[in-house]
Amino acid sequence: MKGFLITFEGIDGSGKTTQANLLYEYLKVKGFDVSLYRDPGGTPLAEKIREVIMEFSMDPITELLLFESARSSLVWEKILPDLCADKVVIMDRFIDSSMAYQGYAKEINLGTVSILNHIAIRGRKPDLTIILNVNLETALSRIRHKKTKFETPELLKKVRDAYILIAHSEKERDIRIVDANRDKEEVFKEIVCIVEDKLGV
Template identity: 45%
Template sequence: MKHGLFITFEGPDGSGKSTHAEKLKQWFKNKGFSVILTREPGGTRLAESIRKLLLNSENSVSPITELLLYAASRAQHTQELILPSLKQGKIIISDRYYDSTVAYQHYGRGLDLKTIKELNTIASGGLTPDLTILIDLETKKSLGRLKNTRKKDRIENENTAFHRKIRNGYLALAKNEPRRIKIVKSNNEMSATFESILSVVKDFIKKQ
């Protein structure tokens, strides 16, 4: 791909997006593409350090501090990894990007949407994902999955009402940007969910 391809995965905690992002990376790799799987917050040494600060359950982080740290992580991630890789024609798959900030900091925390969008534009350098796959799952089910996983981080430990706001926020984002954000319902059968993701990706590539 001459100019690269930027795909992001979004969804509530426990939706399975990280697992499917890894599976999509392997699918592209098996097809012979040069592909990088990254994540937010994180993706570079500095951004990963910020991630540890943000997700540590022992830290008490104010909503505005949280917003600014996510923006700082994104700025470094975009400039150091994403943009150079896209210029090299690589496929970038990111487990979360700026839609997460809108979902969590606006819909979840109640911060001003205009401020968040302005910060997102600055941090991303105006870069927009080519395709965003939103893995949707009912809040009760997603939280149920988290109970059976590793120790939960600071965000995952938020109450049910918070996580419900996140899901509703994501659905609102998808409604506003249906051409970029494609909703894939998380199925009990992981293979069925991934087949739906592949269908979305293949359809997108055909139209390019």
């Protein structure tokens, strides 16, 4: 399979954007051809859908379909071409976010979420997924200053538990749970070990 797809997952405030950026810069300096996208986002259409999701309150199915539309756009326009060009693609959230938030936490049928994920990604699953596992209190304290809407502590607790279930149920995938309660540098050190081992450097 060409290219290498790495996804960062975890609850709000777990450090996904921080670690994805650190890894992007690190791999670039190492000479890798690398791209970094956020999901939802990464194409003009997907960024617009992101704004719509942030602006409106909606039922979970409508929300799921919007997330999947944005993901489909990003996969088709950016991720698949990048992987074909043998790039390392780093994702700030991806399919497991839909499974954890809309599936497990908001109780949409897991099979339905799985099928929609499969359609959106054209079957191209991540090669490596890093779940940043953090205590609820730590995550909430990190995002307290944020003005944008974020989920309730009750929902985030469900999402946190869901990510652990996903890691243990998706046996055919490589999903690593990383303790993200530690400081940024320590977390990053572990991520570099995992990624370098997978990339064979």
